[in-house]
Amino acid sequence: MALTYLHAVASLDGFIAADDDDVGPLHDWYFDGDHPLEVEDHPEVHSGPFRVSAASVDYVSGMWSRQRALVIGRRLFDLSNGWEGHPPASEHVVVVSHRAKPDGWHPEASYHFVDSVERAVALAQELAGDGEVGVTAGDIGGQALALGLIDYVAMDLVPAVFGSGKRYFGSFTGGPLVLDDPDIVIPGERVLHLRYPVRRGPAAQSTDQEES
Known part of the structure; x- marks a missing residue:
């Protein structure tokens, strides 16, 4: 089964966008560096070519090259218009939505497009084959984590x-949930x-509280 991780860029207080969905300065580092990512760029869709710092390039390019499928919610699809069919990474995108793909899109x-x-x-795991699956953070990612479908939580x-x-x-309604110590820390x-x-099983639950 394909490794599946929850991922997004976040502020220090844990937000991936403002109330109006503006990401503000959160994604600036994707474009302010000197090292281009080895991906097929579509700057007209992604606000410019991806260029990160030397410290970030190996981590980000490695993650993106292994990610074969991406799970997103309908709101992100509508806000980005699905990146016009060119996601930053992944060969396949699965959209959680009760509405079908727009005609002719x-x-x-x-x-x-699936409904759960x-x-x-x-x-996504089936489509990814021997690659990895990314799940965007937010409500969809929180649900996937609560359902036990996430192997790693990745935060930038x-x-x-x-x-x-x-x-x-x-x-997220599955807490309190205790994660393991980070296996990747890159400034x-x-x-x-x-x-x-x-963590899997009983060790995932906080020792301070028990489920009622």
């Missing part, structure tokens, strides 16, 4: 404080890359 793009998080992750922390907005874990320029393995 980029028929050449491998985008699949469970089905979306299962399909940016030194910004939003105060309010869209939370990294969305409306970049204006970003800190972290990856936490998700």
